[in-house]
Amino acid sequence: MSHLRVDRMLQSQGFGTRRHCQQLVAGGHVRVAGEPIDDPAAVIETAGLAFTVFDEAWIHREHVYLALNKPPRYECSRRPSHHPGVLSLLPEPLRQRGVQPVGRLDHDTTGLLLLSDDGTFIHAQSSPKRRVGKLYVADTAEAVTPELVAALLGGVQLHDEPAPLAAVHCEQLDACRIAIELEQGKYHQVKRMLAAAGNHCVALRRVAIGGLRLEALALAEGQWCYLGEAELAQLAAG
């Protein structure tokens, strides 16, 4: 059980400064558990709380864990320079509460991207020690050969790496398409591994992280969803 003043609850959920949240409540723009509320100092139970702000429905969440189907031409960096940032695809309160991408996809890579405002989760997911497979589908410029698949599985040497990097899984899907699963998340890793193996990546899509598959989330490009406990558990599964 956790109790909070309604203005502090709104602030924690990304609705602006305490003062702004007080004005939202006093102005009659907030409903809590279906009831209008106009006292910013009213104390409420937050666990599982449903509330609305300007008639938009929200659930109180201590932290948020999101999956986004990243479209091309969006940047994951905090200060995007050439394309809009992925955070621009989220509602303002989620940005306000400090949601950040977990790791990065290149601006032209599409597919499954996790985001959260839970620093411990972001750190744990991004740790190099975390050996969870990330599955990509890569379109290649040149035809896929058994030698290419064997090279990616056997390990290829990248310029700035001390040892060869190998895919944990790789299979041909089409004449110019492979599925490739990596446990590391090095800079441009799929593209650089394909180049080092003598081919070239022309399109890249992340389709799964651990046991969490993008297709199971049924998100159109640019859409996002909250991840529940079951989906978070799938992230750790192989």
Ligand code: URA
């Ligand atoms: N590997 C890449 O080359 N780019 C990505 O965005 C992700 C993995």
